[in-house]
Amino acid sequence: MRTRKLSRWFLFSESSFVYLFLYAPIVILVIYSFNSSRYAIWEGFSWKWYEILLKDQLILRSLKNTLIVALTATIASTVVGTIAALGMQRFEFRGKGVLDGLFYLPVIIPEIVMAASLVIFFGFIRFKLGLATVILAHIAFCISYVIIVVRARLEGFDRTLEEASMDLGANELQTFFRVTLPVIAPGIISGALLAFTISIDDYIITSFVAGVGSTTLPLQIYSMVKTKVTPEINAISTLLLIPTILLIVISDRLQREEK
Amino acid sequence: MSEALIRVFQRFPSLRPYALIFLALAILTVFFFFPLLIMLVYSFAQKGTYGLIKPIDDLGQYLTSFEWLSNYVRSFEPIYLEIYARSLWMAVITTLLCLVIGYPIAYYISLKVKPSWKNTLLTLVVVPFWTSFLIRTYAWIVILRSEGLINHGLIALGWIDAPIETLLYSEFAVMLGLVYGELPFMILPLYASIEKLDTALLEAASDLGANAFWTFVKVTIPATLPGILAGVILVFIPTIGAFITPDLLGGAKSILVGNLVQNQFMIARDKPFGSAICFGLAAFVLVLLFFYARYSTRKEKAIFV
Numbered sequence: 001m002r003t004r005k006l007s008r009w010f011l012f013s014e015s016s017f018v019y020l021f022l023y024a025p026i027v028i029l030v031i032y033s034f035n036s037s038r039y040a041i042w043e044g045f046s047w048k049w050y051e052i053l054l055k056d057q058l059i060l061r062s063l064k065n066t067l068i069v070a071l072t073a074t075i076a077s078t079v080v081g082t083i084a085a086l087g088m089q090r091f092e093f094r095g096k097g098v099l100d101g102l103f104y105l106p107v108i109i110p111e112i113v114m115a116a117s118l119v120i121f122f123g124f125i126r127f128k129l130g131l132a133t134v135i136l137a138h139i140a141f142c143i144s145y146v147i148i149v150v151r152a153r154l155e156g157f158d159r160t161l162e163e164a165s166m167d168l169g170a171n172e173l174q175t176f177f178r179v180t181l182p183v184i185a186p187g188i189i190s191g192a193l194l195a196f197t198i199s200i201d202d203y204i205i206t207s208f209v210a211g212v213g214s215t216t217l218p219l220q221i222y223s224m225v226k227t228k229v230t231p232e233i234n235a236i237s238t239l240l241l242i243p244t245i246l247l248i249v250i251s252d253r254l255q256r257e258e259k
Numbered sequence: 260m261s262e263a264l265i266r267v268f269q270r271f272p273s274l275r276p277y278a279l280i281f282l283a284l285a286i287l288t289v290f291f292f293f294p295l296l297i298m299l300v301y302s303f304a305q306k307g308t309y310g311l312i313k314p315i316d317d318l319g320q321y322l323t324s325f326e327w328l329s330n331y332v333r334s335f336e337p338i339y340l341e342i343y344a345r346s347l348w349m350a351v352i353t354t355l356l357c358l359v360i361g362y363p364i365a366y367y368i369s370l371k372v373k374p375s376w377k378n379t380l381l382t383l384v385v386v387p388f389w390t391s392f393l394i395r396t397y398a399w400i401v402i403l404r405s406e407g408l409i410n411h412g413l414i415a416l417g418w419i420d421a422p423i424e425t426l427l428y429s430e431f432a433v434m435l436g437l438v439y440g441e442l443p444f445m446i447l448p449l450y451a452s453i454e455k456l457d458t459a460l461l462e463a464a465s466d467l468g469a470n471a472f473w474t475f476v477k478v479t480i481p482a483t484l485p486g487i488l489a490g491v492i493l494v495f496i497p498t499i500g501a502f503i504t505p506d507l508l509g510g511a512k513s514i515l516v517g518n519l520v521q522n523q524f525m526i527a528r529d530k531p532f533g534s535a536i537c538f539g540l541a542a543f544v545l546v547l548l549f550f551y552a553r554y555s556t557r558k559e560k561a562i563f564v
Contacts, residue, residue, distance in 0.1 A: 011367040018364045022387050025398035040411040080282045087279025110500025112517045113537045121294035140290035201391045218393050237394040244389050
């Protein structure tokens with residue numbers, strides 16, 4: 001009995017340490033974004049890094065680019081990925097096993113390999129690097145993630161709902177838009193959220209295929225971090241946590257509704 | 260238009276799945292498979308000027324002289340072998356650390372807390388995944404740098420006189436950053452696997468006289484092996500190709516394969532050599548996955564038989 005108590009105590013404290021390890025750096029970042037000193041010593045509360053940030057034209061432009069890329073890539077990859085997921089989940093057909101593997105490859109292959117091959121490819125077809133190449137690359141790597149997430153959600157889909165709709169006289173398109181789509185919507189939204197998160201955060205592929213004037217926020221932050229650590233980055237990081245928290249709340253709600 | 264399409268698919272139902280998959284496959288073919296193919300061709304070429312490849316005058320001579328293999332031969336030079344060895348070492352240690360740190364918490368969440376708490380605790384593990392990887396890595400710079408939190412704290416406590424410079428830009432920092440970034444990917448599959456563990460087995464083992472340690476070694480670990488392997492794969496693969504963490508937290512001495520590739524493309528402008536290294540990396544990862552896939556299907560069969 002004593003060992004059981006001991007192991008329970010160990011598991012509890014180990015888990016607490018892991019949570020501390022996971023969250024402490026993020027919390028420290030938020031706290032320091034309000035530090036009036038640029039060093040680790042606390043010298044009083046200040047909004048000044050946020051003020052500097054909001055006047056920084058480079059940051060604002062890269063934020064705009066990031067949003068353009070992420071929104072376009074999310075919409076395109078979600079539509080294309082969802083349709084493909086339906087095809088993969090609903091039917092048995094020749095070559096399905098091979099396709100299964102092919103759709104997984106972009107997730108499995110190290111990102112740096114995909115980044116390198118894309119920059120060679122755009123050079124090969126003489127396509128000028130810019131915002132367009134970033135968007136195309138993001139669409140390409142987000143599709144696989146959308147397919148995986150949407151397929152996972154489709155697994156629990158009750159096909160009798162569709163049969164009922166058809167029996168009641170709806171055609172296939174009506175059935176799809178009135179029955180299937182609303183039911184699988186939470187899965188599609190989580191796929192879209194994943195695509196959005198991955199796109200907005202991507203550094204490696206973007207850094208290879210971005211041209212002049214198509215700097216995104218991760219690229220901007222990266223070059224700032226490489227040159228010197230400024231509390232301005234703490235401020236951007238803190239602001240970027242807000243949409244993250246919103247996304248988590250939304251996806252949590254969706255999961256609850258599904259149950 | 261849509262009516263006509265519906266009629267076509269009603270006539271040829273076997274076309275339906277292909278029609279649905281077509282667009283995704285087309286995009287991936289153009290922007291994923293085709294680029295990989297071009298990169299494969301590039302890996303057999305030679306570096307030219309302005310980051311281009313050198314034109315080949317005499318293809319027959321090029322092929323017979325085995326010049327086309329030179330990038331692959333070069334990739335086995337000692338300085339590069341050292342980088343692969345370091346990448347492998349970092350990936351192995353990171354994976355082991357994630358496993359050792361992740362197993363107890365996965366065990367705790369799946370078996371020791373009230374069911375109503377499980378989802379919340381699990382979500383808390385996943386939240387960092389939704390947070391920008393770049394920002395999470397940057398946070399460690401704030402903590403570890405010489406004007407950072409740890410050094411200032413230690414100086415304030417009077418434990419050290421001058422900041423420890425080696426906290427940041429060291430292998431230690433890279434490993435810390437990698438474990439921090441990948442830990443959620445270890446905990447999730449472990450949780451899924453331990454959750455399915457039949458606790459009657461644990462009781463049986465202890466009834467038969469096994470103590471807690473032997474029950475864990477002989478029953479719990481084998482029963483959760485699929486989760487362990489899935490976690491190992493999920494952590495090991497991104498780590499071996501890691502780029503951001505070694506670049507930001509490591510010094511010049513902690514270059515890993517990912518940084519080597521980036522240097523070839525962005526600084527040395529030797530795309531053919533960079534391509535050859537990429538293919539080596541991709542091949543290594545695919546071989547690992549092949550063995551993993553073989554193991555996991557055999558395991559599933561074993562459960563059903």
